[in-house]
């Protein structure tokens with residue numbers, strides 16, 4: 001099997017990017033859920049948000065690498081399906097990429113505007129490059145939590161629903177291309 005994509009299937013690197021993004025997304029979400037469940041200002045409360053931010057920045061970086069790889073590589077031809085389904089699929093994929101980039105960007109911008117540190121696992125702290133503006137930080141937080149997050153959840157559910165539909169009903173082996 002090849003590192004690169006072919007006209008028929010995804011290559012090893014694209015598969016690695018896909019499944020690593022899924023695992024990291026679960027971890028990013030898990031950290032914020034842990035944060036919200038922890039007593040305010042406890043050790044867990046502080047550690048979990050630090051990890052949420054560090055994993056979120058890492059996922060954003062992974063998405064940039066993944067998109068670059070997609071742009072310089074062939075993409076497999078879509079499997080036979082009605083034109084409207086192919087169109088919906090490409091909008092959902094485009095929306096997933098958009099949301100997976102918008103989440104880390106809004107996360108970083110809101111932390112910067114709030115003057116809160118972004119530490120990469122305690123090894124390195126990102127420099128403060130924006131002027132603190134708490135009011136604007138609140139607006140960006142709304143984008144992070146109330147716009148792009150619900151969008152990401154909705155598109156992910158549609159995407160997984162479509163994968164199950166292909167597996168169980170159409171039975172065209174679509175999932176096999178990503179395994």
Ligand code: HEM
Nearest residue numbers: 028032052053056057059100103104107108111118145149
């Ligand atoms: C793909 C990446 C990311 C995802 C999926 C994500 C997801 C989330 C979610 C689901 C919440 C909670 C929403 C709610 O309570 O309604 C949240 C809150 C938050 N996120 Fe992210 N996030 C990501 C990246 C980042 C990054 C890179 C940073 C900062 C560097 C960040 C900083 C925060 C902060 C400060 C909060 C607020 C926590 C609180 O209210 O105490 N996020 N994020």
Ligand code: HEM
Nearest residue numbers: 022025070076078093096097156159160163174175177178
């Ligand atoms: C059980 C979970 C999942 C399954 C079975 C699955 C399956 C697949 C398959 C089979 C493809 C290739 C479609 C094709 O060849 O036309 C694909 C593409 C894709 N998946 Fe997933 N996926 C899952 C979860 C996720 C999650 C959680 C995300 C992100 C939130 C995601 C993001 C994407 C994106 C962005 C593409 C488009 C790739 C491209 O066109 O560059 N997937 N997925």
